[in-house]
Amino acid sequence: MDRATATVSVDSFPGPKAEQRVEYHHRFAAPSTYVYEFVWDTLADAAGPFVTDVDSNVLLDFTSHVGAAPLGYNNPKILDRMAEFDLVDPLKIAGQDFYLSAGDPTEPAYPGPAELMDLLTETTERYGLDTVFLSNSGAEAVENAMKVCYDASHGKYGVTFEGAFHGRTLGALSLNRSKEVYRRRFPEIHGIHEVPYCDDRACTRATCSCGFFPNAETPSQLRRMLDPESGYVDPADVAYLILEPVQGEGGYRFPSDAFVEELAALREEHGFLVIADEIQSGMGRTGEFWAVDDYPLDPDVVCAAKGLRVGATVASSETFPTETSRLSSTWGAGDIADAMQGALTIEAIHDHDLLANATAMGDLFLELLGERELPNVLDARGKGLMLAVEFDSKQRRDDVVDAAVQRGLLTLGCGTRTLRVLPPLDVTEREITMGVDLLAAAIEDAA
Numbered sequence: 001m002d003r004a005t006a007t008v009s010v011d012s013f014p015g016p017k018a019e020q021r022v023e024y025h026h027r028f029a030a031p032s033t034y035v036y037e038f039v040w041d042t043l044a045d046a047a048g049p050f051v052t053d054v055d056s057n058v059l060l061d062f063t064s065h066v067g068a069a070p071l072g073y074n075n076p077k078i079l080d081r082m083a084e085f086d087l088v089d090p091l092k093i094a095g096q097d098f099y100l101s102a103g104d105p106t107e108p109a110y111p112g113p114a115e116l117m118d119l120l121t122e123t124t125e126r127y128g129l130d131t132v133f134l135s136n137s138g139a140e141a142v143e144n145a146m147k148v149c150y151d152a153s154h155g156k157y158g159v160t161f162e163g164a165f166h167g168r169t170l171g172a173l174s175l176n177r178s179k180e181v182y183r184r185r186f187p188e189i190h191g192i193h194e195v196p197y198c199d200d201r202a203c204t205r206a207t208c209s210c211g212f213f214p215n216a217e218t219p220s221q222l223r224r225m226l227d228p229e230s231g232y233v234d235p236a237d238v239a240y241l242i243l244e245p246v247q248g249e250g251g252y253r254f255p256s257d258a259f260v261e262e263l264a265a266l267r268e269e270h271g272f273l274v275i276a277d278e279i280q281s282g283m284g285r286t287g288e289f290w291a292v293d294d295y296p297l298d299p300d301v302v303c304a305a306k307g308l309r310v311g312a313t314v315a316s317s318e319t320f321p322t323e324t325s326r327l328s329s330t331w332g333a334g335d336i337a338d339a340m341q342g343a344l345t346i347e348a349i350h351d352h353d354l355l356a357n358a359t360a361m362g363d364l365f366l367e368l369l370g371e372r373e374l375p376n377v378l379d380a381r382g383k384g385l386m387l388a389v390e391f392d393s394k395q396r397r398d399d400v401v402d403a404a405v406q407r408g409l410l411t412l413g414c415g416t417r418t419l420r421v422l423p424p425l426d427v428t429e430r431e432i433t434m435g436v437d438l439l440a441a442a443i444e445d446a447a
């Protein structure tokens with residue numbers, strides 16, 4: 001498949017082979033999250049955002065596997081390098097308890113977990129975060145961030161935000177404040193307090209509508225909660241505040257500087273730690289390496305996963321516990337291929353200027369969409385390639401996701417009535433134009 005000339009073509013979706021494969025899958029799979037019956041044919045052509053399914057439909061994938069494949073399909077920037085190496089057995093090595101290298105340790109032939117951690121800490125150097133704990137998933141990156149903060153601060157409380165999503169393990173789910181299905185009847189970590197999350201990039205104290213700032217004169221809800229005289233949470237007992245710098249599952253919500261400045265000011269006053277959950281918003285998605293890079297806040301801990309292929313909790317060496325075995329995981333660094341892919345992805349983002357591309361292509365998407373008179377669209381927003389379109393109802397959003405896939409465009413829902421669009425970071429002008437055409441047609445279909 002030549003990416004420069006590839007086009008979308010859908011015969012029937014889901015086709016008969018997809019239905020068969022989906023039926024087989026569900027004979028064994030526990031119920032989980034399934035958006036549509038897209039079955040990728042791993043032996044068929046795929047390039048960039050173009051992917052062939054088992055019924056030979058060619059689709060434009062603007063989900064990038066929920067951001068977990070930030071460079072799209074068969075990207076030569078990754079594959080050509082990986083093809084140089086004969087993978088060895090055991091492919092999966094025992095996490096950070098096990099060291100590996102290829103050839104000269106100072107100049108190994110391929111990047112492993114140590115190189116991955118080295119590259120990661122270059123991106124967090126501006127925050128003084130120089131140490132990494134690798135794990136297997138986003139939820140584990142969050143779990144370990146919580147443990148690190150409880151240990152470093154001796155505090156017993158955490159602060160989270162309305163609309164938050166941080167993963168599905170018992171610790172991480174205690175922080176979730178988006179769909180109630182994530183927490184219903186599961187035991188939770190006690191002492192997690194919540195406040196509203198700003199969802200208006202341009203709002204000020206005076207214009208705030210989420211309730212975080214009741215009005216220009218009254219202190220913010222977090223300030224009132226932590227007030228040593230009249231608040232109901234002793235700030236000395238707060239171990240951490242965790243935020244998604246841009247909320248993902250909660251609906252692609254972009255907070256204002258005024259909101260983030262207030263969080264930074266309260267951290268300064270009370271000394272709790274700030275965790276930036278960058279699992280969805282990081283790795284170049286917003287055109288910054290980390291979404292928080294664009295905000296007036298220096299995190300104490302950064303969590304990454306998805307496009308990194310492994311989970312990562314990044315903090316300063318002073319924040320991490322010094323005692324061994326406080327943190328550990330058998331498969332913590334993923335497998336050799338995971339570590340390599342994560343490292344090559346970071347290198348590709350830098351070497352190919354993909355942050356600038358994400359910014360330019362995201363702007364183009366919003367510009368092209370904004371030129372159209374589209375029915376039932378309340379808002380189209382984004383930064384870089386973290387893009388969203390909000391509709392007048394949940395049903396409408398679901399209908400647009402369905403109509404889009406019928407036309408050959410893969411998108412995803414988030415929040416209650418928002419559709420998210422996550423093209424690969426090296427998406428081209430041609431692909432963006434094609435995606436906007438398909439999405440606009442789907443919006444008309446759903447109307």
Ligand SMILES: Cc1ncc(COP(=O)(O)O)c(C=O)c1O
Nearest residue numbers: 137138139165166167248279280
């Ligand atoms: C912001 C955020 N945090 C945590 C997670 C959990 O990551 P994982 O599914 O790898 O456990 C996700 C997953 O979507 C996420 O978006």
